[in-house]
Amino acid sequence: MFRYILKRSSPFRGAGLILVTFGIVLIVKGLYYSNTHMRSYDVVQKNVSNLLLGDINIRAQTNYTSSTTIRQERHDPILPVCEIDHKALKGREQITLTSQSLISLESMFPESHVGGRFQPKGCKPKSRIAIIIPFRDREIHLKIYLSNVIPKLRRQNADFTIYVVEQAPGSHFNRGMMRNVGFVEASKIADYDCFIFNDVDSIFEDDRNIFRCGRDNSVRHLVTGVDVFDYKLKYSILVGGIIAFTPAQFRKVNGYSNFYFDWGAEDDDIYYRTERENMVIERPEKNSTIGFMSTLKHTRDPEAQYRFNILHSRTNETSHNDGVNSLKYTVKMVSHKKLFTWIYVSVDEDEVLKGLDIRIRRKIAAYRAKTKKT
Secondary structure, X not given: OXXXXXXXXXXXXXXXXXXXXXXXXHHHHHHHOOOOEEEEOOXXXXXXXXXXXXXXXXXXXXXXXXXXXXXXXXXXXXXXXOOOOXXXXXXXXXXXXXXXXXXXXXXXXXXXXXXXXXXXOOOEOOOEEEEEEEEOOOHHHHHHHHHHHHHHHHHOOOEEEEEEEEEOOXXXXXXXXHHHHHHHHHHHHOOOOEEEEEXXXXXXXXXXXXXXOOOOOEEEEOOOEEHHHOOEOOOOOOOOOEEEEOHHHHHHOOOOOOOOOOOOOHHHHHHHHHHHOOOEEEOOOOOOOOOEEEEOOOOOOOOOOOHHHHHHHOOHHHHHHOOHHHOXXXXXXXXXXXXXXXXXXXXXXXXXXXXXXXXXXXXXHHHHHHHHHO
């Protein structure tokens, strides 16, 4: 067809070129302004999670590759500083366990920006918050989380962006490592003042529990009691569920260890990291409901006993060499959805574990062989 147009007289040739150019512009524009912007790396159907497959046509994913990222700009400095209207807060609420579709949730929160950023109107927030959610095979939990947490944070007048960091199949789940990845990747998009690491099954009950970071060397754990522990902490040094670090604090402790590929101990590990750096843990008011958290029901992975071998092998020196500064992962896709930025990554478990003592690696291999048989 193009050859036919070019053989015509010059007026037709010019008109044909205009039509072709206009068509290309429409196609590119349609891709860019589609509901989901993606940065795609070697994507095939077998390695894309159900979270994304449920929303978009897989052929559109494989055909669209873009290096474009959505840069988040700061507020107009002329605006007044945002203050929390404590009269607008509702206090402790029962968690809603209804799971809605992402499309329904998007219609509930039309004020969100692509990528999952929510901004207060008419004022300049005191801080920019990135909420990092490590994720794998918990789509229902994610939807319940969004429907419960977003309204509370909106009432807090918070400027926040939600990042869902999903680990692709191929290795055992590494929650601490996904938190490290979220910190690194979110930092490429915007300059955040506070990073809040929140498990997808952990929902704070009281909107008076303000999502913010502590000051100086004070790391803020936003939990004083968990429903499954009769609204107490299982032990005093527990810092799981929801915890907040400033960028400087997180870099000082070098983030989470990358070595915990099974459930447990990564939270204890980061507690000891904060302790080694002479940092303290602060929490909301102890004798109130403000720090209460609900945990969504799910089947827990078995506790791997070897995790204590890793935990007890950590020192100041090993922590300084194992964490954010030693991350090894591959970004397979970044998708800027309406309610969150979705980061899909793969890790090579065997390669990562080479950094461990050979005796611990042998215990891990024995554990893997035993669980594989059962």
